[in-house]
Amino acid sequence: MSTNEVERALALPEDERGAALARIPEDQWLERKSVRVAPKDFAHPLVALANAEGGVVVVGLHGGGVEGIKAHAARVNALLQTPMDFTRPPVRTHFEQVTCRNDDGDVDALLIARVSPGDVLHETAQGECFLRVGDESRKLGFVARQELHYDRGSAPYDGQPIAGVTVQDLDAQALEEYRRAAGATDTHARLLQARSLLTSSCKVTVAGYLLFARHPQERLPHAHVRVLRYRDVDRGTGRRLSLDDAADVRIEGSIPRVIELAAATIDEWVPRRRALDDAGRFEGVPIVPRDAWLEGLVNAVIHRSYSVHGDHVRVEIFPDRVEIESPGRFPGLADPRRPMEIARFARNPRIARACADLRIGQELGEGIKRMFDEMRLDGLTDPAYTQTQGSVRLILRSESRIAPAVARSLPQGSLSLLDLMRSARQPLGTGQLVELSGLSRPTVKRQLDALRGQGIIVWEGKSDKDPRATWRLA
Structure with missing residues (x-):
């Protein structure tokens, strides 16, 4: 993880520094450039990092070797002026030169450009917009750029000062x-x-x-996590409320501490089932894989909207599922109906990078994919996201996953429709499913008939034209 390795490499003696920086894999926070890079091209990673969580560009490394910058004073001066000349608005960049040994064994130097997260959307002087995604400075098309502009309409809340705190x-x-x-x-x-x-x-x-x-x-009383455990699969209301009287806790402290304590509480409370382990022994295993709910918890705490006062992250544990809800909607770049296609976006870029330093979250844009992988490895249904007016809810169910061969035979979107039925937890009519899915009636009917043909759902009605007919899970 370069965010830590760069600092360690820079602290090495000058004889080792350049080679160590050349070995670190490029990623979300690190880019290497030759000193011969044109200033207009050097602007690309600066803009990309500023539109993400910031990072470092090391100039003077090329092709796995250390070329240095000492013999290219004019080029270095041009690169130092890049933020002012080739980025709009100017990307906040702090430059420093560190000594090293080049590939010829001579004393040389490297140019270190430290990029701060931007408070607004940045672009190049040519009007191009880039976003750092993994080890790539990805050029954004018009739609993605507009969405990022709306999401970055004002300075990220996590960069605002706390009055009177030093x-x-x-x-x-x-x-x-x-x-x-x-x-x-x-x-x-x-x-x-x-x-x-x-x-x-x-x-x-x-x-x-x-x-x-x-x-x-x-100062920020809403910055806590509440963990609750229910005795029944439904929350219930009033006298029928199924919340366990001894299982409702509010967890406070710094972000690392909150994540640690919340994870320990969930570990203790999540229901377990007996299953055969790799050693051939029956052991109690959680109904939802630990790595899946932990990834969901970390994402919720790191990426929640801290500017939304009066709401907090909630983890609700049921006999058949775990639900994690966090304040703040998905950014415009994301479609909750297609979670595996969600582009990387950090609402709190400073928190995200610091947590990566602490190895709390790798922040490589792989968190959602990892949750899907963990659930599928355990033979469980995919994670499901729902979005309200002011929050995002992640649902991790303990239900068995549909066989891959069956899933491939279904029309596109059928599994998403199935997730809607699972979330409703009651029979639904065709019209209701059309309204919930936002799809056309013929499309929904085709998906329903395919699911029915596989024995996954059941149609209940008195006749083919019964207006009260409903669909339910088999």
């Missing part, structure tokens, strides 16, 4: 643990500045406060 008010032990995890050697303040966790006037940001304050709920 570095001295944060938890020194937590900061020291972060410095060790990040492989940094500078002061706590310099590290926080490098990660954009301090403003230009050295005020602690919302992200820094949530990550390293002893009790951030003093």
Whole structure:
């Protein structure tokens, strides 16, 4: 993970520094460029990183070797001016030169460009927009660019300052643990500045406060996780409420602490079933794979909308499923009906990068894919997302997955329709399914007939034209 490895490499002696930086794989936060790169092309990774979570561009490395920058003073000067000349608005970039040994064994230098997350959408002087996705600076088309513009319409909330809070008010032990995890050697303040966790006037940001304050709920009381366990598959209401009286807890503290304590609580409360393990013994295993619900929990805490006051992350545990709901809708770049196609987007870029430093979330855009993989490996149905006016809910069910061969034989979209029926937890008419899915009636009818033909759902009615006929799970 380059976000830590870059700092460790920069702390090495100059004889080792260049070669170590050349070996680190490029990823979400690291790009390497030859000193011969044209300034207009150098603008591409700067814009891409600024539109994501920020990162580092190392100039003077090419083809796995260390070419250095010492013999190219004019080119270096042109690159230093790139943010002003070739990005709109100018990308905030801090440059520094570090000494190294080039491939010929001579003392040389590298140019380190540290890019801060942008407060607005950035583009090149040519009007092109890029977004960092994994190890690629991906050029966005018109629609994706417009959606990113709307989502970035104002400065990310996690970059706003917390009035009256300084570095001295944060938890020194937590900061020291972060410095060790990040492989940094500078002061706590310099590290926080490098990660954009301090403003230009050295005020602690919302992200820094949530990550390293002893009790951030003093200023942000909504920044907690509530874990609940129910005795029945339905929540119920009033006298029929199925919430376990002894299983409703509010978990507070810094983000790393909240995730740790919430995970321990879920581990304890999630229902278990007996299953044969790899050693041939029957053991109690959770009804939903731990890696799946943990990924969902981490995503909810890191990517929730902290600007939404009065709401919090909820983890609800039922006998047959785990539901995780977080404040804030999906960004416009994402379609919850096609979760595997969701493009990478960090609502809280500073929190996301710091958590990656702490190895809480890898933040490689693979979290959703990993949840799908874990559920499928256990033979369970795919994770399902639903979106309300102000939140996103992830549902992880313990129901058996449809055989791949059967799934391939179904019309496109049939499994999504099946997820809607599962979420409803009651029989639905064809018209209701048309309304819920947003699809045409012929399309929904074709999917329903295919699911019925496979014995997955059942039609119940008195005649083919019965207006009260419904569909239910088999």
